[in-house]
Amino acid sequence: MLLPEQMAKVLIVGSKDRLERTVDLLYESRVVHLVDFPPDKEGFTLGSPLPIASKTSERLLRLRAIEKDLDIKEPKVPEPLSAERIRKEIDAAIISLDSEILDVIGSKAKLEERLSELDQQKRDLQPLASLPLDLELYRDFRSLTVFVGHVRTDPSGVLQESLDQFEALTAQDGKLIAVFVQRSEANEAQRILMQYGFSEVSVPQGTGKPAEILNEIQKEESILRKSYEEVQVTLGRLREKHAAFVLASDEELGIEVEKAEMPLRAGATVHSFVIDAWVPGKNLDKLKEDFNAKLGDGVYIELLEVKNRKDAEEDAEEIGPEDVPTKASNPRPLNLFNHLVELVSTPRYNEIDPTSVISIFFPIFFGLMVGDVGYGIPFVILGFLGLRKCKSDEWRTISTALFFGGIFTLIFGFIFFGEALGMHFAPSPYGELTWSSLLGIELPHSIDLGLFSIPIGMFSKLHDVKILLYISVWIGIVHLFTAFGLGFANVAMRRGLKHAFLEKFTWILILTGGVFLLLLMVDALILGKPLIMTDLRMLAGAGLVIVGMAIGLKGEGAKVILELPGLMSNVVSYTRLTAIGMSKAGLALAFNSISIEMIAPGGGIMIVMAILVFIVGHLMIFILAIISAGLQGIRLQYVEFFMKFYEGGGSKFNPLMIRRKYTTEV
């Protein structure tokens, strides 16, 4: 459970005529992690794709074109189709689809082209529609120059003064003008017009009144739009009819291409192929049996070696890291936490996979930080719904954290703190607002079960700070001991006990010494007892720290001295478990007392307001709880915990397998 699964390196060799069936079998087995065949190995070439590859790719290309024409976007996943049927029908289907769509797409393109043409014409004619001239009257003059364009204000007055003869027509708003002048005066006219911000409008070819032409265009346009809509509807119908099949075929063809191109990652000679792969040790026999049953002795699987963790380390030191893939071997519920580890890095093959350990510690930390029945219940419900509905890794991880964190929030909230929504159940000795005082009934301090009793509320987050801080430091120490223990196991597994002793045991000694000193310090600083230098704990603690440091100096060098304060700050860092609980309790207390005070004097609107304050306030704390408790809980794992032993940087076990969404294979 703690270590990734043992991997075996295998060589799969066979004659080329069995390659296709080998590929199928490899994909079916789902346990083969392919290693790319080195391209420069003497006597071998890289394999070439299966013969069907090019034809399948071509089909896929045509299918994707159809997909684009039909504008198929990822809809809600339709009922999966049988892959067998697709294989049988695909060729005919592509041809019939093509012909069915071709006409529609063709007329759609034509319509689009004509519509944009009309649009352009409309834009050209629009300005001229406000002048009462036919189009042919703007051109073909021998002795006149025509200026048509927009001006800022009407220049007629100035034109009148400076030109001998001219004719000007303005639109009703005075912003568009058409000026007819003699050629000889064209320059002068242009100069004047420029002063009025003249910008020319080009007159399109054609004859007749612009307004009438526009009318015609609009008529044609509305007819075209109608047919365009009809085409769209037809396309929509086609899309609906074929979407499931097209998506399924796309998937099926994609799978076929992937399979057909797999030999590119294998080695080949003239008549045979060679595949390098990793297989989990426990699956190897089954794989061999399957191959034997289906392919006889035409394909041979040779076990090269079962990778031992220590060898993996030696190899990594000598020839650089060889990527033995890491396959987590956690039972299923723990797998939910796997992504939390993956976020930092994939564990290496020869290191302990910390998933199972953080799946215990993280929910406990989360529960301690929130510790409130009123928030725990929604956490559990949200987490449960999330696990049912969500598909993506990220959301599943968040849901997992909420679900298991919520369970511990409930447990700690009930037994440890005995509170819901920031109020204790049982009457408080400090005269606070409690559920007992609110409801007017006396809730018990514990539930008696005969042999033993379950306490409801042992501590108050705001009043028992001292003891809670003390507890959180102890939790930190347990966490750190676990981390060093795992580190010790890691080094021992890789390089032997001696190294583990020198590198990690020193820290276990130092931490043990630190624990003795802590006990002493708590007495001196918090309980106010005098500090006696010859106290047994002082001697034992200091002794252990010094011995640990001495071994560390020998094993790891001077960096031990530098890391010592770091260890102290690590321990103190766990006090956040209490601090965050306190801050949340403080906030809840504030909102509770505000809303109670609002209700107390008068009824009516104030009651509604008070309830509003109560709901908004607790919603805020609830969200803050997810963010702060979740993030801080994870941080304690990543920083304080992982840094003591975790290296990561492994490559994930990624077996050849087919994932189907739109198709099913019987």
Next chain:
Amino acid sequence: MALEAGLIAIGAGIAVGLAGLGAGIAEGPVGAAAVGAMAENEKLFGKGLVLMVIPETIVIFGLVMAILLWLNM
């Protein structure tokens, strides 16, 4: 006594306040860089988070000091 309690309260406030400020100053650039790195490679989220929250311990020290002071009030 009232004066003493007031001074302790101010001291506690300074302890947690300045520590928070310090943590913030330290965390800001780290966070910005982490977001930048993540924009290039999403897989760096975990490492970015770890690096970003390292300075946060400073504020916990301040808080612990503040609590210890407050307990003496």
